[in-house]
Amino acid sequence: MLVIATAYEFLSLFTFVLGISIAVLAALRLWAQASLLRNLAEHLYIAFLALTVSLWSFLPILSNDRVIHPQWQWLLLLAMVLSISWYTIYVCNRIIPLLAKYRHVLWAGVLLLLIPFVGLLVTAGGDPVWTLTASLVVGLIWGVDAFLMITAAYRLKDKLYILAAGFMVSLAISYAGGLWLTSSYLHLITLGSLLCYVIIVSLAALDNAYLRSMHYMNQKVEEVRQELAAQTENIEDVVISLARTIDAKDKYTEGHTERVSQYAVFLGERLGLSDRSLETLRIGALIHDLGKIGIDLNILNKPGKLTEEEFAQIQLHPALGQQICSPLKALQEVGDIIRHHHEKLDGSGYPDGLQGDQISLNARIVAIADIFDALTTERSYRAALSVDEALDIMREEAAQGKLDSSILYEFEALLLDLGVTS
Ligand SMILES: [Fe+2]
Numbered sequence: 451m452l453v454i455a456t457a458y459e460f461l462s463l464f465t466f467v468l469g470i471s472i473a474v475l476a477a478l479r480l481w482a483q484a485s486l487l488r489n490l491a492e493h494l495y496i497a498f499l500a501l502t503v504s505l506w507s508f509l510p511i512l513s514n515d516r517v518i519h520p521q522w523q524w525l526l527l528l529a530m531v532l533s534i535s536w537y538t539i540y541v542c543n544r545i546i547p548l549l550a551k552y553r554h555v556l557w558a559g560v561l562l563l564l565i566p567f568v569g570l571l572v573t574a575g576g577d578p579v580w581t582l583t584a585s586l587v588v589g590l591i592w593g594v595d596a597f598l599m600i601t602a603a604y605r606l607k608d609k610l611y612i613l614a615a616g617f618m619v620s621l622a623i624s625y626a627g628g629l630w631l632t633s634s635y636l637h638l639i640t641l642g643s644l645l646c647y648v649i650i651v652s653l654a655a656l657d658n659a660y661l662r663s664m665h666y667m668n669q670k671v672e673e674v675r676q677e678l679a680a681q682t683e684n685i686e687d688v689v690i691s692l693a694r695t696i697d698a699k700d701k702y703t704e705g706h707t708e709r710v711s712q713y714a715v716f717l718g719e720r721l722g723l724s725d726r727s728l729e730t731l732r733i734g735a736l737i738h739d740l741g742k743i744g745i746d747l748n749i750l751n752k753p754g755k756l757t758e759e760e761f762a763q764i765q766l767h768p769a770l771g772q773q774i775c776s777p778l779k780a781l782q783e784v785g786d787i788i789r790h791h792h793e794k795l796d797g798s799g800y801p802d803g804l805q806g807d808q809i810s811l812n813a814r815i816v817a818i819a820d821i822f823d824a825l826t827t828e829r830s831y832r833a834a835l836s837v838d839e840a841l842d843i844m845r846e847e848a849a850q851g852k853l854d855s856s857i858l859y860e861f862e863a864l865l866l867d868l869g870v871t872s
């Protein structure tokens with residue numbers, strides 16, 4: 451008997467300390483992280499529940515008589531019944547809203563509990579009949595709580611809720627069936643069950659907070675992703691219409707940018723570029739001649755040889771193109787392609803006279819695709835060359851150190867694969 455009494459005392463103290471800690475932690479979390487928590491109500495219920503359980507468990511230690519409850523013990527028991535029922539209804543509401551209709555049964559039980567409670571207050575908590583009635587009503591209310599918890603736990607198939615439901619059943623049985631008897635074992639079971647219940651539901655609340663915040667985050671990420679996708683679509687439209695405008699300006703270059711873009715992407719794929727780089731290549735090649743928008747139409751379409759001055763004007767188009775798209779964040783990466791698609795590896799290109807590795811892989815790829823398409827289509831100053839003639843010129847340029855020979859080699863293989871032979 452002494453062992454049981456000591457165990458009971460220890461468990462009471464333990465429940466008190468733990469309950470207070472959980473209540474304080476839940477309150478702190480509510481105060482400090484309210485904007486992050488997606489289960490504010492659950493934290494509030496847990497704080498209330500842990501507080502009532504801890505106070506209820508501590509009272510017998512102060513009292514000499516642990517079997518017949520003093521008035522305070524009954525007052526705290528009423529608060530505990532309320533907190534557990536509140537929490538149960540919250541869980542049901544969240545998991546199976548239909549079950550929440552049982553809250554009327556619960557509240558009716560709580561009202562019913564007021565009768566023996568008043569009786570106990572009047573008789574200073576010592577009347578065995580009122581004690582028995584109150585215990586039975588508490589057992590009944592917790593029986594309903596247990597039933598609701600089991601149903602919710604079964605639906606959710608969550609181990610924590612299943613455990614909580616199990617301890618709720620144990621509580622209901624111990625109260626309805628035995629608390630009114632002077633069995634110390636049952637007191638111990640009740641206290642143990644309450645302790646476990648509080649621990650488990652607070653863990654479930656933490657778990658729930660984590661899951662909900664993850665869910666919330668995923669939702670936000672998805673929203674941003676959709677927004678970005680919509681923006682990208684808009685940019686895509688702008689880019690395509692820009693590309694068409696450039697093509698339309700020069701009557702000899704219809705479809706030039708789209709073909710260059712297609713060649714560049716195929717080449718990039720063969721060279722093992724990432725999806726992101728391929729996308730940059732695709733858009734960059736589509737608008738590589740964007741700067742031609744600012745060049746005099748008469749110069750662009752002039753038949754025959756250009757004067758030095760006119761050629762100098764044409765040479766402005768890469769830098770002009772980059773300037774046009776530089777304020778647009780989405781087109782920052784393609785600026786390099788636009789500015790450097792006329793650079794040569796030996797430094798003889800324009801506008802910056804870059805050499806070797808100073809010219810990015812993307813710009814070199816677009817340069818090869820661009821030169822090939824320019825040579826094989828009719829221009830104002832000459833007729834279209836055949837594929838072989840064009841490749842001969844390009845090989846010559848590679849031999850002179852102007853074009854990247856490894857990319858040209860890959861480009862020739864690509865043309866073979868595509869069946870572009872004449
Ligand atoms: Fe160009």
Ligand SMILES: [Fe+2]
Pocket residue numbers: 706738739820
């Ligand atoms: Fe071009």
